[in-house]
Amino acid sequence: MAQISKPELNGFIEVVESRSDDPEKVAIQIKQALKKNKVVKLTLGFHVENLREFYNVITDRLGRAQDIAEDYAAGGAQTGERWMEIRYDADVPDMSAYRHSKNAQPLHTDESYIAEPCDVMVFYCKNKAARGGETLFVDGVELVERMKVVDPELLSELSETSVIFEKAGNKRIEKIIDLENPLQPVFNYNYYCISPNESDANKSLNRRFFEFLETHVKGSYLEHAVGLRPGESVYWWDHFVVHGRNPFEAYDTNDRFIWKTGVIWND
Ligand SMILES: [Fe+2]
Numbered sequence: 001m002a003q004i005s006k007p008e009l010n011g012f013i014e015v016v017e018s019r020s021d022d023p024e025k026v027a028i029q030i031k032q033a034l035k036k037n038k039v040v041k042l043t044l045g046f047h048v049e050n051l052r053e054f055y056n057v058i059t060d061r062l063g064r065a066q067d068i069a070e071d072y073a074a075g076g077a078q079t080g081e082r083w084m085e086i087r088y089d090a091d092v093p094d095m096s097a098y099r100h101s102k103n104a105q106p107l108h109t110d111e112s113y114i115a116e117p118c119d120v121m122v123f124y125c126k127n128k129a130a131r132g133g134e135t136l137f138v139d140g141v142e143l144v145e146r147m148k149v150v151d152p153e154l155l156s157e158l159s160e161t162s163v164i165f166e167k168a169g170n171k172r173i174e175k176i177i178d179l180e181n182p183l184q185p186v187f188n189y190n191y192y193c194i195s196p197n198e199s200d201a202n203k204s205l206n207r208r209f210f211e212f213l214e215t216h217v218k219g220s221y222l223e224h225a226v227g228l229r230p231g232e233s234v235y236w237w238d239h240f241v242v243h244g245r246n247p248f249e250a251y252d253t254n255d256r257f258i259w260k261t262g263v264i265w266n267d
Contacts, residue, residue, distance in 0.1 A: 007267070009184065009240060011037035012139045013224055021046040023054045027061035030235060034062070034120060034265075039137050039236045041226050048231055052083070055124050055233065055259070062235070063266035066118050072097050076168035087257040088129070088250040098245070102129070102256070105245035107138060107213045109238050110262065112165040112190040113172050118262025121238050125228035127257035133248030134225035140185045140240045142222055144177065150216050154208055163188075163202050164195035171195070176209055186239045213242070228258070238262070 014037040018026045026042065033040040048054045059065040059082070069084035070076045072092070085099070092100035111117030123135065147155040159179040165172050165188065174188035191210040194203060217223065225246060226234050236243065250256050 007035040013039040015041045017043045019045045021048050023057035027058045038240045042233045044231050063263040065263050068262050082261050083259045088255050090253045102248050102250045104247040107242040107244040108190040109187050112188050113167040113170045113193045119265035121262045123258050123260050124233040129248035129256040131249040132246045133256050134227040134246045136223045136244045138222045138242045144185045165193045166195045167193050
């Protein structure tokens with residue numbers, strides 16, 4: 001398993017309300033919250049004039065911010081930029097890219113195909129959809145408990161089999177659910193990013209987990225929606241939760257607009 005740096009995370013979701021527009025102070029609050037919780041949402045009690053500068057400082061204080069941006073038009077090749085846009089684009093065909101669509105997005109982790117993955121992913125919101133678009137989080141511990149009841153055989157296969165995920169020249173081999181530490185299951189999963197060179201058996205395993213999530217988790221009590229208004233942000237430990245997205249109402253390009261990056265955690 002890749003090295004996952006992590007504090008002891010007993011909490012699931014915490015909302016932090018900032019009473020300061022000083023990103024140095026806010027970063028300390030977020031970092032404290034992320035030492036205990038898998039997901040942290042930041043609401044702002046102050047108007048922040050320059051969101052990019054504000055969130056650059058915050059991500060720098062959380063650890064090593066990674067240049068995660070990918071170019072949709074270039075098949076997902078990395079651009080070398082820190083922030084990647086996730087925005088509705090009326091000109092992009094509906095089913096070709098979740099980043100630019102208004103569709104619901106199935107549960108996944110973000111870094112499944114990245115060899116040196118981020119620990120914590122970051123969203124900040126520029127434009128909110130009129131309705132919908134919330135990020136959906138499922139606590140990995142609760143998901144494993146559910147699987148033990150509904151499909152223990154699938155759980156043991158997922159926790160014993162290494163699977164190759166790859167995209168645009170990046171590649172990673174992990175168990176989809178690593179139970180080495182049973183108190184803190186580690187997930188590595190994106191149904192759409194399994195290597196085309198994987199065995200039929202592993203492709204089938206990939207599909208079976210997708211169907212499990214669609215049938216037993218999607219729309220259930222396990223999903224917790226986190227919505228962002230402009231200026232707000234959310235931070236999550238990518239390997240300890242799976243996340244997806246509610247569909248949303250959008251007509252014009254940029255009706256919903258999120259900026260995303262990720263950091264390698266540094267205590
Ligand atoms: Fe994602």
